[in-house]
Amino acid sequence: MLAIRLTAGPGRLDTLVLPVHTGAATDGGDAPATLAPTGSALPDGVSAEAAALLPAARLTGRAGETYRHLRPTRTPGRLLLLGVGEGTDRHWRTAGAALARAASDETHITLALPADAAEGTVRALVEGLLLASYRFRMTDAGERPALAEVELLATDPDGYRDAVDTARTTAEMTRFARDLTNTPSSVKNPQWFAAQVEAAAADLPDLHLRVRGPEELAAEGFGGILAVGGGSASPPRLVELDWRPADARTHVVLVGKGITFDTGGISIKPVPAMKLMRKDMAGAAAVVAATLGAAALRLPVRVTTLAPLAENMVSGSAFRPGDIIRHYDGTTSETTNSDAEGRLVLADALAYAARELAPDLLVDLATLTGANAVALGKRHGALYSENDQLAADLLAAIDAAGEAAWRMPLPADYLEHLGSDLADLHSSPDRGAGSVIAALYLREFTGDTRDRWLHIDMSAPSWADGDDAELTRGATGWGVRGLLRWLGTLS
Template sequence: MLAIRLTANPDRLDTLVLPVRTGATTDGGTAPAMLAPTGVALPDEVSAEATTLLPATRLAGRAGETFAHLRPGGTPQRLLLLGVGDGAGRSWRTAGAALARAARDETHITVALPADVDSDAVRALVEGLQLAAYRFRMTDADESPALAGVELLVADPEAQREAVTVAETTARMTRFARDLTNAPSSVKNPQWFAAQVEAAADLPDLHLRVRGPEELAAEGFGGILAVGGGSASGPRLVELDWRPAGARTHVVLVGKGITFDTGGISIKPVPAMKLMRKDMAGAAAVVAATLGAAALRLRVRVTTLAPLAENMVSGSAFRPGDIVRHYGGLTSETTNSDAEGRLVLADAMAYAARDLAPDLLVDLATLTGANAVALGKRHGALYSDNDQLAADLLAAIEDAGEAAWRMPLPADYVEHLSSDLADLHSSPDAGAGSVTAALFLREFTGDLRDRWLHIDMSAPSWSDGDDAELTRGATGWGVRGLLRWLATLR
């Protein structure tokens, strides 16, 4: 990660970044872009030069616009004008991401922040910088960007210290989730995933338990065992518990953790299979959010459950038409082994509802392709019967720069879950695949039905290219939104 330093007196001044805002008139129209007055005085000749230069750049001040100006022999040696839009959080996040790319070949930059900058803007800027600077490559070649240090020039560094700490923790955990999701399945099996969590969980008041195949069988986690039964790499259930003293609210987060999904006997076509290393992005997100809650010492108890399995084809794989007995005793008929994620989630959610008795239950899963059909690549599909819970999480997700849309849980679709052989049909052929999957999961929430929320985040878990703070590959979707939401709970 980039080294971020708050200062009122820069150590060096190689490249100076000056924010440019969109202009506005009193009648709501547009005006020329303008340099934002900085909180720390700049050399007179630099301010004058930047002011003279700005009209010639044709910058509009839109978030993410950049213009570089060389000053041979001068101090600083380079001016970089950076559009920050209207100064809202999302604009600063976009600006930070653009800056990370524009200054990739620099070794050190100094950003002169506006005099009126607030903590939300600083947090967003740092998140954008750190997330856009992320790259995942498995190679011995040194391909890291030259940019290593960023100084944020402010009049009162101490006033922004907490914002930078929160931003860096959030970015670090998002990058951790991206690392887990990007890792190829040649190394990423359930045991490996559990080992990564164990290595990262060395924090006070953080407790970890990992169940292996024998414990899962002894305790009746039939869904996890069924999905993982076809693989030489046995399934796991990671239980990570952040228990701060004095916490009055207990949240359980559940994340789907299929470390590779062939579709099982209902095998996927090759194009649909090639990115199935990302089918554990939900588990990565909830684990990273819990680690972030512990690192930030949030005053809410968080228990994460990550059911991990590899859905493979073999003589021991579960079959279409099998009856699966889940934790707690409910049975489901599955006629499609490629609808496996809901089976492992059902076990974990039933365990949470029956044995952990939390105040709130939230699950994240790369569950269906129907999510992308309905909402495209950037939005998760959010389901809940609890209006307040849905509104609170949607607000946190939006504030974090992620996106989700609330979807319905229609009562007349429940009949599609009926089975002649079992308590439930796990994969009915009724259309509305994301909706029926959510309705199936709701059956395992017990007394938490009115305090449960599900997010189908298959589409936004992956980006096909660089886009603002996203980089090509895993996005770490959900970590930022969950941490924002958890910070509001007590």
Template sequence: MLAIRLTAGADRLDTLVLPVRSGDATAGSEAPAELLATGAGLPAEALEEAAELLPATRLTGRSGETRAHLRPGRTPARLLLLGVGDGGEKDWRTAGAGLARAAADETQITFALPADVPAGAVGALVEGLLLASYRFRMTDAGKAPALAEVDLLLADPEAYRDAVETAETVARTTRLARDLTNTPSSVKNPQWFADQVAAAAADLPDLHLRVRGPEELAAEGFGGILAVGAGSASGPRLVELEWRPADARTHVVLVGKGITFDTGGISIKPVPAMKLMRKDMAGAAAVVAATLGAAALRLPVRITTLAPLAENMVSGSAFRPGDVVRHYGGLTSETTNSDAEGRLVLADALAYAERELRPDLLIDLATLTGANAVALGKRMGALYSENEQLAADLLAAIDGAGEAAWRMPLPADYVEHLGSDLADLHSSPAVGGGSVTAALYLREFTGDLRDRWLHIDMSAPSWSDGDDAELARGATGWGVRGLLRWLATLD
């Protein structure tokens, strides 16, 4: 991961980055961009030259916008002017991402920051740098970014150290979620995922891990997880990871869908819909990574994370459309579509959380439906909850972290579609509003926690088709940043 160094002295000035702010909107749409004064001693000649060059660059100051100027034989040898927008956290995050790409061919750069820059802005800048510089490849071929170190030049580096260390933890755990999600399913099966969690948890004190295999799942009645995993040679698992600090007063259970590959089962997907199904465990990756991040940050909240893991394959042992599945706790589901498998494994985990763990709050994240993208596009998750305060708090945290979600309804008159002649519930009724009916189905397994439960359908924003601000092509790690920001507000 890119190294970030806080320094008060400009001891390396091959490439100097200077911030440019958007012009004052009150002065009109053509207001010129403004070079921000920095809080550390820099060569006066370079600053004067940058100020003289700025009008000719036609920079608007828009966040992430860059212009480079070469100065051969002088110090610094290269000036890079970077737009930081209006100075909010989102703008600084985008600026960091733009800088990571503009300086990708450099080895080291120095960024002189304004004297009065807020700590939150510097943290967002670091997140943008670290997330936009992410790459996932399973080959040594191809050119990787050369940029290895960024010096942040600040008048008082120690005042920003906590914010930067927090940002580094958030970025590192988001990158872990991306790694887990990007890994091809030829490598990634339920046991592999559980092993990765064990390896990551081993580096942090006070984390407790339990992994249930097929025999334990059968003995304890996790029928949904077993049904979905029945068609695969790689048996299902249930990962239970707990962070339990002594001073915690709130207990949160996080649940994440963990389908390590989804063929659709006997209700098989067409090839175009199947080719990216290695990402169908992005919810599990997000909640695991957020828990690891909370432990690294020593957040004073108890977290139990459940990742039900299965590979939904086609074989003679696969569960069939029309089967009835008995879930943990006894509720049964009629499953007329084996491609609606994620809700079956989540149902087990939610019922287990409600009956055995009894948390204060219950949150689940899942790449659950294509209807999420139809309703809200590629960048936004669909959020469901009956709890006004919980929904507002999560939405605020998600937005503040640079992610996006929209609250969706849980209409009472849709519940009748969940009825079944064979079982307690129909898992995939053939009506419209697929993301809504999936959420209503999951709610049936939350029991007494119904009013303290929140579900996010994050299938669409879990993947990016190209580089976009702090997102790199591929898995986004969506949910890690929002969850960590929200968890940090709890006590």
């Protein structure tokens, strides 16, 4: 991962990056862009030269704008002007991402921080740098040279160390979730996923891990997980990861859908809909990574993560449309679409959490429905909760982290769609409002934690079709940053 170093004076000065703000709007139009004042001493003449470049290069200072200026035989040899917009955290995150790409042919750069830079500014900048420099490849071919180190020049480096450390951990865990999600399903199955969690947890103290295999799942009554995983040669698992700090007063349970590949089962998907189904465990990746991040940051909140893992395959042992499934809490589900499998494994995990773990707050993330993208597009998760405060707090944390979600309704008059002549519930009624119906179904398994439960359908934002600000093509790691921001507010 790209190295970030705080310094009061540059160790070397090949390329110097200077932030540029947008000008304040006036009645006569936009004011010229301006250099952000730095408190650090710069080589003679550099600031004046950079200021003269702004109008000549027609720079606006918008977040992510870059301009490179060569200075042969002088120090620094290159100036890179970086637009930071109005200086909000979101703009600085975008600027950091743009810088990682604009300087990708460098090995080392120095960025002069503004004299009044807040800790949140530096955190956002570093997150943008680290997330936009992420690449996932499985090849023996040599990688092209990439930016290796960024020096952040500050008058008081120690004042920003916590911000940089937090950003580094957040980015590291987001990259871990991206790695898990990007990994092809020829490698990734439930056993493999559980092994990755075990290896990551081994590096952190005070984490407790339990992995249930098919025999334990059967003995304890996890019928949804067993049904969905029954058609695969790779048996299902349930990962339970627990961060238990001694000073915790709040217990949060996170649940994430972990379908390591989804063919749709007997209700098989068409090829275009199946080709990216390695991402159908992005919810599990996000909650596991957030829990690891909570442990790495030593957050004073207990976090238990449940990741029900299964591969939904087509075979003679696959569950059928019309089957009745008995879940952990004894509730039975009629399922007439084996491609609505994620809610079946989540139902078991939610019922177990509500009955056995006594959480103060219960949150689940899932790549659950295509209806999420139809309603909200590619960048927003669909958030459901009856708890106004919980919904507001998580939405605020998600926004502060640079992610996006929108609160959706849980209308009581849609409950009739879950009725079944054969079972307690119909898990996949074909009645429209797919994301809403799925959320209502999951709510039925939350028991007496219903008023403290929140669900996010994050299928659409879990994947990016191309580079976009801090996102890179492929898995986004959506949810890790928002969850860590939120967990950091709890005690």
